[in-house]
């Protein structure tokens with residue numbers, strides 16, 4: 074059976090700052106999504122202040138009908154968020170009315186359409202207080218590096234490689250500026266682009282036979298709104314096993330707890346901490362979080378989910394991430410602890426420096 078899985082997420086308000094949505098808000102979103110004939114099944118999760126609606130259906134990619142279900146749910150949730158006086162109510166709903174799909178309206182989407190395999194395991198990652206480039210390093214390693222993906226040397230189908238679609242997230246024109254590159258031939262070209270996590274982001278990965286196995290919500294809110302309204306808190310869908318990397322190979326790079334852009338005021342660098350699903354934000358509005366759920370889908374019906382980072386192994390990784398977060402915070406706003414001027418979510422400093430610029434003088438050496 075050919076199905077589409079769509080994950081659509083938005084921040085529409087949270088308790089006590091940008092920390093976590095309220096129970097009533099989650100209930101309102103759930104109430105709005107359920108009993109919708111267009112979808113075969115759904116699940117709702119949150120990570121930090123973002124709510125993700127996972128849906129299965131047969132309406133294809135970018136379906137207006139499906140995106141409207143999510144848009145309406147976020148609108149209905151916003152009514153509750155306002156009633157409760159939640160902070161940032163309706164924050165990610167950047168436009169007043171729905172038109173076609175959620176692209177360009179604020180919420181972010183990751184979607185895949187495929188013919189269900191006899192068993193169809195997949196993962197949904199949800200990150201908060203960071204940007205889509207946070208997934209560059211983990212997916213690069215899971216699809217290219219045999220240290221993380223042993224299938225690259227053990228399984229002939231996997232060692233054939235994959236096709237990466239990489240988006241230029243700095244592009245401000247109409248449409249998406251993308252490049253397609255194949256592994257293993259183009260791995261150094263892929264590396265050259267993916268190292269720049271704020272400019273380039275993986276948006277899709279396909280097997281050589283054309284089956285999609287990764288979809289990342291690679292958009293940039295500040296490009297949509299024209300101004301920088303926040304980091305994009307990305308989600309990603311990954312089909313796993315058989316010709317695709319195994320679940321454990323996809324999870325392996327998260328043990329690095331690599332440094333990503335985001336954290337407090339979307340303007341700092343912090344380690345990406347793998348957390349249990351439905352975890353809130355805390356220290357210095359972070360650290361940047363990623364949660365993951367694993368499910369199977371059969372005839373469009375989801376199994377219950379497994380919380381992939383809810384395992385004793387990840388406790389020591391979380392402790393390491395805390396230590397890395399504390400360490401980089403010791404240098405405050407100096408050097409690499411804070412993002413470059415182009416990436417700051419709050420631009421007060423840019424105006425300050427413009428003001429100071431006029432006060433600079435040129436001192437000439439007396440001849």
Ligand code: F6R
Nearest residue numbers: 091202303304336337338339358
């Ligand atoms: C970062 C984030 C938070 C806020 C911070 C200040 O993406 O959501 O770190 O930037 O809490 O929020 P405001 O400006 O709303 O007071």
Ligand code: MG
Nearest residue numbers: 084091122161
């Ligand atoms: Mg937020």
Ligand code: MG
Nearest residue numbers: 122123201306
């Ligand atoms: Mg968020």
